[in-house]
Amino acid sequence: METVGEQRGVGRRALLQAALATPAVGAFSVAMGASPASADHDGGDGERGKGNFDAQSPRFALAVLPDTQYLFDADSADPTPLLGTFHYLVAERGDANIAFMTHLGDVTEHGTDQEIALADKTFRAIDKKVPYSILAGNHDVRSSTDDQRGDTAYLRAFGPHRFAKSPTFGGASPDGYNSYHVIQAGGRQWLILALDWRASDQGLRWAQGVLDAHRTLPVIFTTHELVGSDDNGEASLSGYGRRLWDNFIRRNDQIFLTLNGHYWPPGRTILKNDAGNDVHAHITNYQDRYYGGAGMIRLYHFDLVRDVIDVETFSPWFLARDPQRRTPLEAETLELTGPADRFSVEIDFAARFQGFAPVVPPAPRPARAVMPRGTEAYWRFDTEGLSGAGTAGNRIAPGTVVRDLTGHGNDLTVQRLNSSAPEVLTWSPEHHDGQPAHASLRFDGGKNPDRGAILEAVAGAPVNSMKFRSGYTIEAFVKLPEPFEGDHAWMGILSWEGRNGDAGKTNGWSRDEPTCSLNLSPERFLQFVVYPDVQDASPTSWSHALPTGEWMHLAVVNNGQATVVYVNGSKIARNPTQPSTGIATLGKPFVIGATQFAEQFGQGFYGWIGDVRISSRPLRPTEFLTPFK
Known part of the structure; x- marks a missing residue:
């Protein structure tokens, strides 16, 4: 006292x-x-x-x-x-x-x-x-x-x-x-x-x-x-x-x-x-x-x-x-x-608390454990999905195959954009703590000069033509670099190739946009834009500014009527209620690592991408690759 x-x-x-x-x-x-x-x-x-x-x-x-x-x-x-x-x-x-x-x-x-x-x-x-x-x-x-x-x-x-x-x-x-x-x-x-x-x-x-x-x-x-x-x-x-x-x-x-x-x-x-x-x-x-x-x-x-x-x-x-x-x-x-x-x-x-109570990270989960009913494609970058995985910084050569672990034939092949150098795509052990595979790919894309790498679905892959009229869920683990250097405005995370105008769509920002893409705005807002298979519309979801230097789980969920985008299991604010049934795919390849405009890639993704999974039904957050309440 x-x-x-x-x-x-x-x-x-x-x-x-x-x-x-x-x-x-x-x-x-x-x-x-x-x-x-x-x-x-x-x-x-x-x-x-x-x-x-x-x-x-x-x-x-x-x-x-x-x-x-x-x-x-x-x-x-x-x-x-x-x-x-x-x-x-x-x-x-x-x-x-x-x-x-x-x-x-x-x-x-x-x-x-x-x-x-x-x-x-x-x-x-x-x-x-x-x-x-x-x-x-x-x-x-x-x-x-x-x-x-x-x-x-x-x-x-x-x-x-x-x-x-x-x-x-x-x-x-x-x-x-x-x-x-x-x-x-x-x-x-x-x-x-x-x-x-x-x-x-x-x-x-x-x-x-x-x-x-x-x-x-x-x-x-x-x-x-x-x-x-x-x-x-x-x-x-x-x-x-x-x-x-x-x-x-x-x-x-x-x-x-x-x-x-x-x-x-x-x-x-x-x-x-x-x-x-x-x-x-x-x-x-x-x-x-x-x-x-x-x-x-x-x-x-x-x-x-x-x-x-x-x-x-x-x-x-x-x-x-x-x-x-x-x-x-x-x-x-x-x-x-x-x-x-x-x-x-x-x-x-x-x-x-690391010195006396170290956090034990979750062990990797095999692909078979994370492919529930409705899983149409699942790609991961550990040895299950990618030959030669395991050496940090290892350059992934063009033509390398990333296997679709569902067995549905949606394999991806590596391509470099324009005359990009080999280091634009490398293997990394970095991963989200809740990610099934403890591996990712590091993309070093950019605008000046146009550079990057993509993973492109093989010709005839079912995912290229699926319409998803009963709903869908697209998931990806993503990390943006810290510091976030350079101009990467409107870089694509994943997309389907082709022009929505060729699918008969007239009610969008431009007929040269692809029919579906997940992108990042100049402010690092997540943008998901889709041209539905049924409606002549382009409902677009927008997130908050995404953080740099930390892993995120992204999920796009469509129930056959409307689309909701989640970041780390949390629904973002700007999800349109505009009717949206299916995706107006054109049979052209599904792509990880970039988005086309007028059927041309202008830049590649900048950052890390981990497991990607596509399901032909709407999933609840508890069913995501890393479950959320």
């Missing part, structure tokens, strides 16, 4: 009020002293709460609750704000996908039987509803003692027996003051380690044993004191924090985030452990704020897709108030938005 400085100039954000205050009023309409009657739904890990916690979602939240001591201070105690926080966590657990709450110590001001008993009663509002950990601060026990202090009122109320039936509880040290939980969130397990205000050598040996027994789990380390902060939010290790760092944290690469209270103002720093990796050390404490912090919490929003943790700080108790009735101090303290309280932490989770 020692003051290191004071933070000033707290802002207010209208967005929080608009987005959260309205539903929160309803959620908190129950009396603050009563347990919510609606909190009787399974939260997905055995804890009950309103709404379902989704342990598989890549987005989840960790709630952090620091020093609440001024709410349990002798005869001036008022636990109402903390009840508001607990009711919020229970009510919003499903919507915010709150996995866990961790208390950082100093539950009470003096650690008396009276204060501990009131805290014990207050915490019943969250028991068995949201899983949580708790630890002793220097105000909960005699500050001169360590975790070998023996029996205390705190231990009797918040010792291991309290969590014995919690499905996240992993165990406690023999003294009872140190504990750990294992939670399931983001599709994986995480370990929450809670150490006493002063961990003894025995306590640290116990903690090391816990980590040794869970060597593949990322660890969030919580304790009451570790770092303090200056007025600018720059944190540094305290004397005791240095002991924890040198003797425990820095040696264990699993620990990537530490959380502590005790000091104020809030702050953070990044430390380097013995493995050379970042350890994010955060201090959070609001007891110096209005109403003893008013049960203020932080939500650490983990986003495993964006590789970021977004942090926000607010008081659910003030949030539940009618905005028109909030006092000036309540309105000012509703949310803290300074850089020490609202921020984002970028973490490449896979890379950060």
